[in-house]
Amino acid sequence: MNNKYEAVIGLEVHAQLLTESKAFCGCSTKFGNSPNSNVCPICLGHPGVLPVLNKKVVEFTIKIGLATDCKINERSIFARKNYFYPDLPKGYQISQYEEPICEHGSITVTLSSGEEKKIGITRIHMEEDAGKSIHDQGLDTLVDVNRCGVPLIEIVSEPDMRSAEEAYLYLSKIKQLVQYLEICDGNMEEGSLRCDANVSVRLKGAKEFGTKREIKNMNSFRNVERAINFEIESQIDILEDGGKIIQQTLLWDADLNEALPMRSKEEAHDYRYFPEPDLLPVVVSEEWKSEIENNLPELPEVRKIRMIEKYKLPVYDAELLTQSKPIADYYENVIAVTGDYKTASNWVMTEVLKVINEEKVAIKDFPVAAGDLGELINLINEGTISSKIAKEIFPVMLNEKKKPSVIVKEKNLVQISDTGEIEKIIKQILDKSTQEVQMYIDGKDKVFGFFVGQVMKETKGKANPKLVNELLRESLEKLKN
Ligand code: ADP
Ligand code: ZN
Ligand code: MG
Numbered sequence: 092m093n094n095k096y097e098a099v100i101g102l103e104v105h106a107q108l109l110t111e112s113k114a115f116c117g118c119s120t121k122f123g124n125s126p127n128s129n130v131c132p133i134c135l136g137h138p139g140v141l142p143v144l145n146k147k148v149v150e151f152t153i154k155i156g157l158a159t160d161c162k163i164n165e166r167s168i169f170a171r172k173n174y175f176y177p178d179l180p181k182g183y184q185i186s187q188y189e190e191p192i193c194e195h196g197s198i199t200v201t202l203s204s205g206e207e208k209k210i211g212i213t214r215i216h217m218e219e220d221a222g223k224s225i226h227d228q229g230l231d232t233l234v235d236v237n238r239c240g241v242p243l244i245e246i247v248s249e250p251d252m253r254s255a256e257e258a259y260l261y262l263s264k265i266k267q268l269v270q271y272l273e274i275c276d277g278n279m280e281e282g283s284l285r286c287d288a289n290v291s292v293r294l295k296g297a298k299e300f301g302t303k304r305e306i307k308n309m310n311s312f313r314n315v316e317r318a319i320n321f322e323i324e325s326q327i328d329i330l331e332d333g334g335k336i337i338q339q340t341l342l343w344d345a346d347l348n349e350a351l352p353m354r355s356k357e358e359a360h361d362y363r364y365f366p367e368p369d370l371l372p373v374v375v376s377e378e379w380k381s382e383i384e385n386n387l388p389e390l391p392e393v394r395k396i397r398m399i400e401k402y403k404l405p406v407y408d409a410e411l412l413t414q415s416k417p418i419a420d421y422y423e424n425v426i427a428v429t430g431d432y433k434t435a436s437n438w439v440m441t442e443v444l445k446v447i448n449e450e451k452v453a454i455k456d457f458p459v460a461a462g463d464l465g466e467l468i469n470l471i472n473e474g475t476i477s478s479k480i481a482k483e484i485f486p487v488m489l490n491e492k493k494k495p496s497v498i499v500k501e502k503n504l505v506q507i508s509d510t511g512e513i514e515k516i517i518k519q520i521l522d523k524s525t526q527e528v529q530m531y532i533d534g535k536d537k538v539f540g541f542f543v544g545q546v547m548k549e550t551k552g553k554a555n556p557k558l559v560n561e562l563l564r565e566s567l568e569k570l571k572n
């Protein structure tokens with residue numbers, strides 16, 4: 092990036108709430124049902140019908156509001172946002188405009204430099220989703236309105252971010268929070284978490300913000316980062332060429348790796364917002380707010396600190412493990428079986444996360460049960476198997492879904508810790524390796540590794556490595572004299 096400039100970024104994040112029924116009617120929110128089956132006169136916007144607010148929607152929004160230090164307004168109101176689109180049969184979306192439910196919050200992220208940065212949240216409001224237009228079936232455009240009326244929250248940040256990295260971290264934190272609160276599954280690829288990025292650039296030191304452009308349609312965290320970086324560079328190029336930025340909405344094209352103009356930016360007045368006449372103001376009593384606050388689950392920061400203190404984990408481990416609630420849960424299920432907290436953390440951070448990332452499986456579908464991993468660690472610590480053998484057993488556990496103790500028996504992998512047996516093997520090897528023995532006697536200590544390798548080969552990796560080292564050293568030193 093041309094370092095004369097500084098980027099300014101604000102994000103608008105939509106999260107689909109995990110309620111059973113829609114925001115203003117009793118229809119199911121279930122994903123994947125046959126098109127246009129989760130509908131009723133209310134979410135289809137038939138004349139004369141009346142919406143009824145789903146209490147869970149308010150409760151879930153209060154949860155995220157509390158978790159982001161927002162002020163929860165005692166009174167908030169719904170508004171109609173009017174626009175015409177085939178996937179919006181009502182012709183308007185029920186949203187909140189003036190007087191949203193949550194305001195003035197923040198999220199703190201830790202930058203790669205280690206510095207902490209607080210990013211302001213302007214507001215969090217409730218709204219309903221629109222349906223889906225389907226253009227890729229080779230026919231005319233099709234419309235599925237199952238999603239109409241599915242509850243969303245929109246989290247609007249202050250223009251406080253200064254780089255794609257900060258935006259990425261902020262978005263990750265939102266994902267983490269909604270998952271911990273169990274109000275949204277946080278899946279960007281499937282569209283349950285969506286992010287629009289507002290980007291502008293200005294000369295460093297300038298007081299005023301530059302004109303922003305908004306990028307939509309980024310369906311992964313990586314794409315958000317890429318799109319923002321792309322947009323920062325484009326805007327700098329335009330300004331350097333003497334051009335001007337005009338307010339615009341761009342669509343990110345993940346295949347082309349570039350953002351293409353979609354339309355000139357609409358303004359609030361284009362939507363003819365007005366208070367929704369069919370819904371009463373939402374009133375959140377002090378008692379209800381406290382009740383929700385008292386029942387909030389343990390949030391990631393608190394869990395991280397607890398893991399550091401209780402399990403004596405390094406900050407790095409605790410940070411990584413609590414990144415996602417299901418991973419943290421998995422880890423705590425492993426250590427319900429083994430008391431070796433640090434080894435358990437190592438296994439989860441390396442072997443488990445490697446498979447999760449490579450195979451893109453969700454931890455809830457991970458083939459190795461947490462308890463079985465705990466048992467595997469116990470087998471190492473009890474001396475039944477070496478850690479090297481454990482690394483070989485793990486893929487078998489993955490593929491054959493067997494318990495580690497069963498695999499150890501079936502494949503005869505019990506570690507050899509019998510001193511006599513190991514000494515016998517050492518003697519055989521030393522007897523036939525006269526040349527290498529002479530090298531050792533001559534002080535070429537490097538040859539020691541050769542003997543260790545031979546013993547391991549002879550025992551198919553089963554010899555207790557610590558014993559092998561000790562006994563070999565003893566036998567060889569004796570030969571020196
Ligand atoms: P609009 O009225 O165009 O929707 P808002 O003021 O509501 O704009 O802001 C929408 C989002 O854009 C917010 O997240 C805000 O932080 C961000 N934003 C506002 N101004 C700028 C700017 N100059 N550069 C980057 N982001 C901005
Ligand atoms: Zn309905
Ligand atoms: Mg706005």
